[in-house]
Amino acid sequence: MSGYPCTRSVRVEFPDDVFVDGIDGLNTGHALWRARCNWDGAVITDLGPFDSAAHPFKSVN
Numbered sequence: 001m002s003g004y005p006c007t008r009s010v011r012v013e014f015p016d017d018v019f020v021d022g023i024d025g026l027n028t029g030h031a032l033w034r035a036r037c038n039w040d041g042a043v044i045t046d047l048g049p050f051d052s053a054a055h056p057f058k059s060v061n
Contacts, residue, residue, distance in 0.1 A: 007050035010035045013043040022050045 004024035008031040012019050023038070025031025028046065035044045 004031070006031055008032065008035075009047040009050050011043075011045040011047055012039045013045070014039075014041065020047065 002024040004026055006027050007022050007024050008028055010021060010023050010032065012021060012035070021035075023031045023035040025034050032044060032046055036042075
């Protein structure tokens with residue numbers, strides 16, 4: 001657990017790769033900012049609140 005209260009699902013799109021991941025933040029805007037920093041150059045799309053069933057390898061307590 002990251003300690004951040006908000007977890008969002010995001011679509012990360014590069015020219016040759018697309019994937020969905022969960023990203024943590026203080027709020028939605030902060031989580032999306034962190035996603036843009038993590039995947040520089042990618043198009044980041046907010047998919048809504050994190051769904052652990054859609055991301056079985058990431059746990060959120």
